Amino acid sequence: MIRSPICEMLGIKYPVFQGGMAWASDFRLAAAVSNAGGLGIIGAGQMPPEALVKQIRQAKENTDKPFGVNLILYLSYIDELVDAVIRESVSVVTTGAGNAGLLIKKFHDAGIKVIPVVPSTALAKRLEKAGADALIAEGMESGGHVGELTTMTLVPQVVSSVNIPVIAAGGIADYRGFAAALCLGACAVQMGTRFLATKECPVHQNWKDMIIKAGDRDTVVTGRPTGHPVRVLKNKLSRKFLELEEKCANIKEYEELGIGRLKAASVDGDVEYGSVMSGQIAGMITEEKTVKEVLDEIMEKTENFIKNFPELSGVIN
Ligand code: TUI
Numbered sequence: 001m002i003r004s005p006i007c008e009m010l011g012i013k014y015p016v017f018q019g020g021m022a023w024a025s026d027f028r029l030a031a032a033v034s035n036a037g038g039l040g041i042i043g044a045g046q047m048p049p050e051a052l053v054k055q056i057r058q059a060k061e062n063t064d065k066p067f068g069v070n071l072i073l074y075l076s077y078i079d080e081l082v083d084a085v086i087r088e089s090v091s092v093v094t095t096g097a098g099n100a101g102l103l104i105k106k107f108h109d110a111g112i113k114v115i116p117v118v119p120s121t122a123l124a125k126r127l128e129k130a131g132a133d134a135l136i137a138e139g140m141e142s143g144g145h146v147g148e149l150t151t152m153t154l155v156p157q158v159v160s161s162v163n164i165p166v167i168a169a170g171g172i173a174d175y176r177g178f179a180a181a182l183c184l185g186a187c188a189v190q191m192g193t194r195f196l197a198t199k200e201c202p203v204h205q206n207w208k209d210m211i212i213k214a215g216d217r218d219t220v221v222t223g224r225p226t227g228h229p230v231r232v233l234k235n236k237l238s239r240k241f242l243e244l245e246e247k248c249a250n251i252k253e254y255e256e257l258g259i260g261r262l263k264a265a266s267v268d269g270d271v272e273y274g275s276v277m278s279g280q281i282a283g284m285i286t287e288e289k290t291v292k293e294v295l296d297e298i299m300e301k302t303e304n305f306i307k308n309f310p311e312l313s314g315v316i317n
Contacts, residue, residue: 002303005165006134006188010092010113011066013037014299016178017136017167018291019192020070020094021144021277022046023266024203027055031062032200032291037299041068041094045262046075049084056088066091068115072145073098074228086110094136097145097228099123101130117169119147119154121161134165136190141171143193143231143279146221152184159185173281175301182302182312191294193279199290204269208288210276216283226254233276237261 004015016038018025022045030040042059044052052069059067069090071081074097082103085093092113095103100116104127107114113133118124124135137158139151147154151170159166168181169190181189195201197211210233221229222241225248232238237257244253258275265274289297306312 002182002299002306004187006167009133009165010039012039014295015167015188016295016298017041017068017094017169017188017190018195019142019169019190020044020068020096021192021196022072023262024196024201024207024277025070026202027059027062029195029198029201029291030067031059032198033195033295034059034063034065034067036292036295037065038291038295039066039068039092041070043070044081044085045072047081049077049080052081052084053088056085056090068092068094070094070096072096073100073103082106086112092133096138099126100132101127104131115167118158119149121157124158124161128162128164132164134167135162136167136169137186138190139168139170140221140231141280142169143196143219143277143282146170146229146231151181155181155184155186171279171281173279173284175298175305177281178298178302179305179309179312182306183309193282194285194294195291196278197285197288198294199288203266204271206269206271207265207274207276210271211278211282211285212287214278214282214285216280219278219280219282223254223258225249226251230275230277231279233271233278233282235274235276236272237275 006015014037018033020041020043022043025043030042033040095116104114115134117136117138137155139154140146155168165187167188168186172189173194197208221231261275264270265276
């Protein structure tokens with residue numbers, strides 16, 4: 001077994017988080033991941049608070065294991081989602097796309113752990129001071145909203161900057177990525193794209209098939225001028241976004257083009273004009289599996305592999 005402080009902190013069997021993904025990781029995926037030993041995370045995205053409450057309740061009906069909620073911090077009504085999570089009580093909240101500092105005390109007062117995503121050492125240090133329980137260092141290989149640094153450069157620098165556990169994310173989908181993350185000093189991993197292509201993931205089959213067919217160079221980052229760059233699989237929509245960049249369009253044009261596009265990919269299966277978010281590791285994902293297959297395989301292979309590395313023996317027993 002890999003021994004990780006994160007397993008003890010959260011009461012989970014495997015040090016593997018399922019990334020919170022808007023319009024993709026609902027209670028079904030989250031409960032499946034938690035039931036299989038990882039940490040399932042409901043992606044609140046832009047849900048209304050009542051919908052999030054319903055999701056949390058359904059997750060509780062489907063698992064008795066700990067699970068989390070991911071909140072996107074730049075939303076105008078984020079306080080309402082925070083209050084909903086506190087009222088419903090979950091084990092842990094992960095945050096993305098903003099600074100979680102001011103929310104940490106509020107969650108802690110409610111007995112909820114807070115694990116923010118950080119794209120830099122500066123934010124990592126600030127959030128450690130503010131009381132974060134652990135940090136997710138997410139490199140720009142990931143799908144969806146991305147920072148600027150790669151996983152390879154971000155993870156060891158964050159690990160050296162703080163004294164709380166660090167979870168590596170971005171570009172990880174198998175035992176080699178997991179072992180590499182441990183080498184960089186992380187004590188756990190978070191995977192998003194790998195869990196998109198699972199039987200339990202509720203996104204439209206077209207999205208899953210596009211990940212399965214994708215090659216290593218099939219993603220692109222769009223929306224950089226908006227301050228919210230997102231990595232997606234290349235399609236007609238991503239080309240339109242890049243055209244906006246070429247003609248130095250104003251931010252309103254990006255916003256108009258983006259409205260409803262993630263839902264279109266997830267619910268309608270529109271993989272031409274939908275926002276088909278995916279990480280760069282899609283090229284390595286070649287089949288849809290069950291969540292349990294993904295977790296059992298990555299754990300078994302990682303444990304076998306890292307037995308060869310005496311320096312890492314501290315994390316296994
Ligand atoms: O949040 C994510 N990934 C996401 S959120 C999302 S929803 C969305 N939809 C349309 C446009 C934009 C987003 C899809 N994917 N990952 C975690 C993450 N957080 N990556 C990078 C960051 C981040 C960036 C800046 C975290 C903190 C931050 O801080 C800036 C500051 O305020 O200091």
